Amino acid sequence: MHSTPPPPPPPPHFFRREKQKFPFVTFDQPLDFSKPFCYIVTRVGKLARTMAFPRGYMQTQKKILIVDDNPGILECLSLNFERRGFAVETASESSEALHKIHEEKPTLVILDIMLPGGDGVDVLKNIKENPDTATIPVMMLTAKCQISDKLASLKNGADDYVTKPFIIEELMLKAKNIIARSEAALTANPLTSLPGSPAIRERVSEILRSCRRFAFAYLDINYFKPYNDIYGYVKGDELIKFTADIIRRVLDIHGTKDDFTGHIGGDDFVFITGQDNVDAAARAVIAAFDAGVPRFYDEETREKKYVNTLNREGKIQRFPLVSVSIGVVTNEHGEFTHYGEVVEKAAEMKNYAKSFVAGESRYVKDKRRVTNY
Incomplete structure (x- = not known):
């Protein structure tokens, strides 16, 4: 009596099919399991929120634009902001960042200085010199720790300057405070300075x-x-x-x-x-x-x-x-x-x-x- 042989192992590209199904969920784009765990959790988290919240909820969220050429920082910051109820957009180079800033009008921009295709300070200047985007707050997040870099950013309108490596809880609190101050300033009555x-x-x-x-x-x-x-x-x-x-x-x-x-x-x-x-x-x-x-x-x-x-x-x-x-x-x-x-x-x-x-x-x-x- 011959036993049925076990099924062959899945091919190497099993997780790279056009649609990948887990119980109750379907990913329209393949998950890349060679990427860090943070990336996978972020993808699953996005889908879970889409399923859990009613239609239109995502459009009412406060939106963060994270601009950095380091994929690990993009992924982990995205995860932390999304866990706190924010919608997140990312960009890895300056022209992409400017396009998303003008199209999306984010609540806050977190901006690296050293970017492919341009300097982050130039992106900052563009934001602050354009009347349509001048009120968007910007937090600089960079490995450049020289006082001259910090002063240049603050002089050009940055709301805060955080150096890498950073403590995630501190960065989240600073972002929350920047958004609160910005919203209070934008909605305050100009005569009494009280919230509107x-x-x-x-x-x-x-x-x-x-x-x-x-x-x-x-x-x-x-x-x-x-x-x-x-x-x-x-x-x-x-x-x-x-x-x-x-x-x-x-x-x-x-x-x-x-x-x-x-x-x-x-x-x-x-x-x-x-x-x-x-x-x-x-x-x-x-x-x-x-x-x-x-x-x-x-x-x-x-x-x-x-x-x-x-x-x-x-x-x-x-x-x-x-x-x-x-x-x-x-x-x-x-x-x-x-x-x-x-x-x-x-x-x-x-x-x-x-x-x-x-x-x-x-x-x-x-x-x-x-x-x-």
Whole structure:
């Protein structure tokens, strides 16, 4: 009786077929198992993320462009950034890097100096001299450790300079800080330097994902338009900056280290604090505003406590002095599902606060149970 011979071993190019299948996954391009382990893990990780996240998720990620002619550095940095939720593009020479910078508009560029086809400092100059890319932050990552090289890079607009060999945790933290500073600068309101709408949305969304307890306050200056019409934009800007400073100072006293103040635009502000702090903070903001606002009027107006100016219909109307209305919502009585829901409820409470006696500052907190449909 003859036994069936064992199957022959796979040919040398078994893993180089057009499509290679592992359980439940298919690679459209062959895996090169002669490359470092880091490369293989990166490829598998990319596919796993593509399968795990919904359509469109990858387009919403912050994108890192890594420019280096060392494949090992490209692979390992890609792996570490992707593990932290970033989308990654790579380039190994200067012309390829410039093309991807202009096409992809990455959130951050990590740039080597010694590159095939050109100098990394020249790439840096190109980025910073082009208005379309000038705001993209750049971290230099290079083996050149001379102070002259570092100064040349910083002089031409580099946001940081890291030398090889490097500690990966340190590089990741520096990259995170650069991105945070860049985004804060780009979205900040130019008048108050407070974070604008994109940063507000991101902070609220992050809090909702973490399921933390919070209070969200929406503040509006009542009768700001009549004030602006009478006293002009310069005085109006001073009143807006005064309001921003009050919110900052109050949260320094009554808030926590995780508090957040944002400027939606115009005379609309938000602040986020703890549920145990929000009542004291709202009262303190109102008290400080009401105490300081008389100095923004002339003596005669302070005494009569109203102004006369045209309303939106073009008719003369009497308006009270400016005051503030604050609407507060919390997730104490139920969870919110998204940023828009938080803002909508807070705006509703703010408008309710404005419906009380004209000329009085007031805050209203929503104590209704949140209902998710």
